[in-house]
Amino acid sequence: MVGTTARCKGDAMATIHDVAKKADLSVTTVSRVLNNRGYISEATRTKVFRVMEELNYQPNEIARSLLRKQSNVIGLIIPNVSHPFFSELANHIENYAYDQGFKMLLCNSQLDPVKEKDYIEMLKRNRVDGIIMGSHTLQVEEYKNLSSPIVTIDRQISNEIPYISSDNYTGGSLAASLLVEKGCTKIAHICGNLELQLLANKRTEAFQTVMKENKVEHLIIQTDMNVFDQMQYEDIMKRLFEEHPDIDGMFATSDIIAAFAVKQCTAAGKRIPDDVKIIGYDDINAARWLTPSITTIKQPIAELGRKAVDLIMQQMNDEPFEVENILPVTIVERSTT
Amino acid sequence: MVGTTARCKGDAMATIHDVAKKADLSVTTVSRVLNNRGYISEATRTKVFRVMEELNYQPNEIARSLLRKQSNVIGLIIPNVSHPFFSELANHIENYAYDQGFKMLLCNSQLDPVKEKDYIEMLKRNRVDGIIMGSHTLQVEEYKNLSSPIVTIDRQISNEIPYISSDNYTGGSLAASLLVEKGCTKIAHICGNLELQLLANKRTEAFQTVMKENKVEHLIIQTDMNVFDQMQYEDIMKRLFEEHPDIDGMFATSDIIAAFAVKQCTAAGKRIPDDVKIIGYDDINAARWLTPSITTIKQPIAELGRKAVDLIMQQMNDEPFEVENILPVTIVERSTT
DNA sequence: TGTCATATGTCAATCGTTTGACATATTAAA
């Protein structure tokens, strides 16, 4: 069936003038009831609301934004919402922002620097009240003269731009220690590209420290997280177990990587956790419903999201704010250790 | 460290007037180079661009939107981005919308009717060019006089509002047939609430038809998908296997439910696929990286997203469009069958 | 009667940009 609806163009929405005319009042009066200012009799108030209802009137927020110089929009730039960590973060950010009267524009940079820069400019053109940056493909300088309130997830840009992260060092330490405690003797750590200067690198630092302290044999494999190429993980895992069949412990920098580790172990006939113990990071929802469920370092995702929005609001209102915002992690033991 | 940055309020962004003044030109001329209209000498063109660069000028899209009566924003209302199916859909919608020059406002209704209605009104106040509805908690009437272009995912509202879905009937049929083929003799089907009048119900219809045709014992369990309560799935699965220990086949209406089925089977000591065969629906990314990887009905998520955006644009431009948009599914055999 | 609180109105400016109408140069081609 093919159709063209009449309800598209042409039938412009009612304006405050239409409401005023139909209610036989001045626009000023209508605006007054809309904004609760000045003296309004109960009679006119109800009349105005009735007419608004009849005309299906919705105040034009674009016009308001223009006048108020405030859009009540927050921009969120992340690599990709389809990554569970970011989708959960986006969910919490949007929920909390909505509670605070903000809308959220979602931008998936796909970790493409050109796209990321484009998004930043787009958000500025649209006069968003703030930007939450979860994608970091640009040079530090590019973020500095951004003029709008900004918050960074998991990356320190400068001493002025606030950033949020989980306590990566403690997280890495907890994971490494648990593996050692459980008796692992050769432990692999899969992390992202360490040259990217992300705060997540502290997980690796902590891991190394614990390994050295306990004199445990270990190895570190960097992955190119720039590509959300799941095949890549499979290959890495496969090669890892071929080259080092005696690995009996793994600390992956995300639950997804941990899931791939589980997969390859199973494929290689190794039992989890008896032959190999695996720990992930993030505690995405999936960590619970995977089989076996994954032991992991839990990031407080909801709090991260709330903090991000709070920091935007604090900057908007010229309130003081913390530049460094490191939220505590906990270790959640499940079936892979 | 506590700080207050100077770069927040006060330092209003440069306007086209600032550019004109600094470039010693009229606003009209600047606007002309900005919009590529009329005669402009190469000299002034470059001068204008240089000054824009110097002032870090970004044209105010809010003002433009007001004048053009077009925001270039699409609103997406879904239950929850943290659900993998919706996060992948949102990702594709945003990507394609961006390519077409649109931004995307993300709204998580949390399947709360009040919130959903609120979001619809918010989007109208913000004069979005169209709304993609993936959340359906309201009565049909509420959606009808919406005035803005709208597209519905997986629900038919009326004969005028376009809707998109995967070929649910074929999907259900493929899944059911495969289980029968593979020799299952008692098959369970876990679906959502059938009273909700969603197109997904056709999966159940098809399942029943195939079961009856082949005279296979079967049972249907409705879940309250209104709650993204993962504990609920666990309980249902547990009870199911307790009450019907002889189940040897399952068709779940989502990969996540299938994952919980896998989990409970494993917990109950049943081997997959030897003792029980399981088929999911959606083919979310996780279906591949789960252990065992899940056999599932693949929805063409990217195409669904593109189609949704296309339908919004077609309505905007008063072009003819299809009301019914059913996209083909395929079955992807993995390790659970 | 005068004063004040209440209730509404008129008018104009503002937000930043676009656009049409029209004027005015300069330069180049006919």
Place this chain on the structure above:
DNA sequence: TTTAATATGTCAAACGATTGACATATGACA
């Protein structure tokens, strides 16, 4: 020399709402 294309300018209206300043009218109370 006339004509036309090129290049820029001025001016004002429009988009939809808010707001301050000010006027006016009614009713109540002192």
